[in-house]
Amino acid sequence: MGAGPVHEKRTLALYLAWVEAWCSVREAQATSPVLTSMTLDEVCQIFREKDTRLPSLETIESAVIVFREQFKQGRITLGGSRPPSNNQINLLSENYDPRTPCECCGIGPTCASFDTDFETLAQNCRCNAIQKMLELVRLIGDKPDQWNGHGILTQQALEKAAVELALSNTEWQKPIDCHPGSCKSLPNVFAPDRRPNPHCDTPADVHHAMYPTFEHIKLCADAKYYYSIACGGSLCDEGISRALADMGNDILIADYCEAANEEKIALLQKTGAAAVSFLRLCNMAGFIADWQFNVVAASVLQFRATGYYRDHAHPRLPQGLFGSRQTGNSVHRHIDLGFMVEIVCSSLGTGETFDKHVYFDIVEACALLNDLVDFRSDTTRRQRENIVLRGIRKSVCRSLNDQIYRCYQKVLVNVRKQKVSALVIMAFCNWCILGSHHKIFELLRGFTVNPENPPCKYDGLELYDQLVEALIPYGTLREHGPRLDMTRADLDKLYCLYRADSETHIAWLADSTRILLDPRHCRPIVDAIHFEWNGSIGDLNYCP
Known part of the structure; x- marks a missing residue:
């Protein structure tokens, strides 16, 4: 949207004004007969306008009322050929809240194997949260004309994801050891909590x-x-990228609602809906392709379903390293980590498209990055969504070796393939380093090498050298870039400067990828067996 920095600033200013108007227009105004003479095409013209001056807030409020009235009358769709027919699949409903009262004990942990399909699970499950998930999955499937995943996101895959999550505590098994004979015993695994740390956070x-x-x-x-x-690498219009990030608010609500107060949840609901409407108008004005808006809308809708999942067996899960049911690295992670917002942001910035194969290559790489970096934390907090933790079989080190090797392979494939996928991978590494809840800074300063458990040899270190070579076209800031010995507060300040320009921004992202995946850093972060962490744990239940 727009042809340069001036127009990008206008888009961002327009987005901020649109959200303010959306949140300030009272429900009575939004549902009453519209008195303004403005048409929907004139609303779109506000978005197409190249004048750097914004219309008045009163005009924008009128535009909000027109949009809401047109949507209410069924004249505006949200990704499908027909508008949403009920609030559960209406991304403008402002009422998504997956918290579900339930007193069940969850499913598992059990060593039993369940060859269960979606319908059988729906008939037999007694967990209210899982039932809510399954009900919304079925409802989404019953309304195929109200969303469009363009063959990338499908109903069949959504049903498999729901089953995978629900049965994550079945086929429970304790690993035998590290490599046979190399460890006397598996150590306890600890990690810091996910709260911002006043000692190293801004x-x-x-x-x-x-x-x-x-x-x-x-x-x-x-x-x-x-x-x-x-993921836009400062190539995507800032107003649109901000709106895309806010369009994913339902994802954040599902992840963090237990740690947020009611006021914050309501604000996320309102601003998320405002972002959806803003991007739909950007789409109608010709700045976002139909398929780009559609797949983001479909991804948020599908996440609404999986976001209901809660592991009510959690209090009964034993501490430590246990594998359990897992049928693939991307089965539920392609939905519940919410990747589509980021990939579309990268697509808008680079001008490149992507298909199902590119999407799932990105998903697997980022899912492995996420769950390897959070391996200690999720083990400590007994979070079974983690595919690396659930994927442990017999030898812990062999399992970790295989997943790290697979991660390097997939990262390399994506960086080499095209810019749209490379930017997503590099941005994910950036988030791992800068994000408070990943706790990279603390992890690298709290571990000791256990002399009784000498480190095992890992395969595939040559892939890192190939990755470094593949990252060359994206530049480097050399000694001026990010370092893992810097606090997040210091990194925040530098990143804020470098992200102002696309060339330095992308170079920063490339450097973040180099330092995170350097085996000298990656191995201690992930390998909880030979690099024992003994720092302050804090509040394990914060933001589960």
């Missing part, structure tokens, strides 16, 4: 000044700026 008010969001929640700002918006 103070909240300063962070908000550098990385503003409507909700003022650092965990959300981290995900939006260090990953979602970063």
